[in-house]
Amino acid sequence: MTKAQFNSEPERPDQKSSLTLKQRAIRGSLWTLSGHASSQLLRLVSNLILTRLLFPEAFGLMALVQTFIIGLEMFSDVGIRPSIIQNHRGKDPNFLNTAWTIQVMRGFLLWLGACLMAIPAANFFNQPMLVYLLPVVGIGSAIAGFNSTKLATVNRDLDLARLTILELGSQIIGIVVMVIASWLTRSVWGLVIGGLVGSFTTMILSHLALPGPRNSFHWDRECFQELHRFGRWVFISTLLTFLAGQGDRLLIARFLDVRFLGIYTVALSLSRVTAEVINMVGDRVLFPSYAEIIRERPDRLYLVLRQSRLLLILISWAGSLFFIVFGKTLIGILYDGRYAEAGWILQTLAIGALVARVGHTYDNVLLAKGHTMTISGLLATQTVIQLSAMILGNYWAGPHGVIIGIAATGWLMYPFIAICHARQSVWQPELDLPLIAVAIGIAALVMPH
Incomplete structure (x- = not known):
C-alpha cells in the first residue's frame, strides 16, 4: 500500500502507515500467541482450582451453563465485528455508530431470550437451577451489547497489543472473582458471577482504554443495509457455529x-x-x-x-x-x-x-x-x-x-x-x-x- 493510497482512506494516521502488512501480521501474531498462552495458563490454573472445589456433577452443570453463556455471547455479535473489519467503510463514524446501535439492541433482545428459554431448558435437561441461572447469565449479553466498536477497529488495523492487554486484564479480574465466589458458594454461581464481572470489565475498558472516537446512538439507513447484507449470513453462521461447537455438550447432557x-x-x-x-x-x-x-x-x-x-x-x-x-x-x-x-x-x-x-x-x-x-x-x-x-x-x-x-x-x-x-x-x-x-x-x- 502506498502512502497516497493510504491517505485516500478516511483513517487516522497511525502505525499502519509506517508498517507493511507482513510486519503488522507478524507483530499481531506474536501478541496474539503470547496473550493466548497467558490466557490458557490462567484458565488451566483456575480450572484446577475449580475441579477441587466442585464435584464432577457440579462441574458438568457448570459446563452446561457455560454452553449457554458461549451461545449468548456468540449471538450478541450478529456480524458487527467482521463487518467492520471487512467493509471498506470500517472507519466511517456513521457506519460504526449504526453498528453499535444495532449491537446494543441485540444485547437486550438476547437477555430477554435467555429469560424466556429458562423454564423450557430446565425441563428439557431436567436441571431446575437453569430457571434461575439463565436470566442472570443473560445479563452478560446485555452488557456485551455496549462493547465499543473500537474492539473491532483496532483489530482491523492489526493493533493487537492493546486488545490483548485489555482481554488479559478482564480475564484476570473475572477469574479472581470466579474463584473467590466459587470458594464461598461451592456452586455454579461462582462461574456466573465471575463471568458477569469479566464482561463488565471488558465493556468499560473497551471504551476507556482503546484509541478512537466514542460511540453514540445513531441510525443510517444505508449503513444498516450494508451491515444487514453481510450480517444476515454471519448471524446464521453464528447460530450454526454454536450448534456445531456446543451441540456435543448439549447431547451429552441430554443422553x-x-x-x-x-x-x-x-x-x-x-x-x-x-x-x-x-x-x-x-x-x-x-x-x-x-x-x-x-x-x-x-x-x-x-x-x-x-x-x-x-x-x-x-x-x-x-x-x-x-x-x-x-x-x-x-x-x-x-x-x-x-x-x-x-x-x-x-x-x-x-x-x-x-x-x-x-x-x-x-x-x-x-x-x-x-x-x-x-x-x-x-x-x-x-x-x-x-x-x-x-x-x-x-x-x-x-x-x-x-x-x-x-x-x-x-x-x-x-x-x-x-x-x-x-x-x-x-x-x-x-x-x-x-x-x-x-x-x-x-x-x-x-x-x-
Whole structure:
C-alpha cells in the first residue's frame, strides 16, 4: 500500500502507515500467541482450582451453563465485528455508530431470550437451577451489547497489543472473582458471577482504554443495509457455529449425565488448546490480513494462504501428537481419580483433530471474501454430521461411541471443505493430501490399542 493510497482512506494516521502488512501480521501474531498462552495458563490454573472445589456433577452443570453463556455471547455479535473489519467503510463514524446501535439492541433482545428459554431448558435437561441461572447469565449479553466498536477497529488495523492487554486484564479480574465466589458458594454461581464481572470489565475498558472516537446512538439507513447484507449470513453462521461447537455438550447432557459431561469438558478443554491458538490467530490476524490482500493484491492470496496454513497445521499436529502419546499420563498428573476417564477421551479427540485442523485452517478465507452464505452451508453440514455421528455412536457403543462420533466429524467434513474451496480456487491438495495420508496411518496404529 502506498502512502497516497493510504491517505485516500478516511483513517487516522497511525502505525499502519509506517508498517507493511507482513510486519503488522507478524507483530499481531506474536501478541496474539503470547496473550493466548497467558490466557490458557490462567484458565488451566483456575480450572484446577475449580475441579477441587466442585464435584464432577457440579462441574458438568457448570459446563452446561457455560454452553449457554458461549451461545449468548456468540449471538450478541450478529456480524458487527467482521463487518467492520471487512467493509471498506470500517472507519466511517456513521457506519460504526449504526453498528453499535444495532449491537446494543441485540444485547437486550438476547437477555430477554435467555429469560424466556429458562423454564423450557430446565425441563428439557431436567436441571431446575437453569430457571434461575439463565436470566442472570443473560445479563452478560446485555452488557456485551455496549462493547465499543473500537474492539473491532483496532483489530482491523492489526493493533493487537492493546486488545490483548485489555482481554488479559478482564480475564484476570473475572477469574479472581470466579474463584473467590466459587470458594464461598461451592456452586455454579461462582462461574456466573465471575463471568458477569469479566464482561463488565471488558465493556468499560473497551471504551476507556482503546484509541478512537466514542460511540453514540445513531441510525443510517444505508449503513444498516450494508451491515444487514453481510450480517444476515454471519448471524446464521453464528447460530450454526454454536450448534456445531456446543451441540456435543448439549447431547451429552441430554443422553448421558452431567458427571460424564464434566469429565468430557476437562478432556475437551485440553484437546482444544492448539485449536484455540489457530482460531485466535485466524480471527485476529489472518482474517484482517486476507481481507486486506483481497482488497489490494488478490494475486498473492494463494501463496500467503499456503504459508500460513502450513505453520498452523504444524502447531496443531504437535499438540495432537503430544496428547495421543501422553494424554492419559497428563490427566493422571493434573487431576484426581474421579477424572481418570478423561485420559482416553483426550487421546480420541486428538486423533480426530489431525484431519480437522487441516480443514479448519481454510476458515478465514471465505469470510475475507465475503462469502458468508457458503460458510453457513459448511457449518450446517458440520452440525448435521456431528450430531448424527454422536447419536449413532451412542446407539452402537454408548459413551465411547459418542466420543468417537465427535472425533470423526473433522474427517467426514474434509471433502465438503475441499469442494467449497476448490470452487474459490484456493484448495491446496499438494499440502492436504499427504497430511491426511499420514493421519490415516497414525489412526491405524493408535486406535486398535
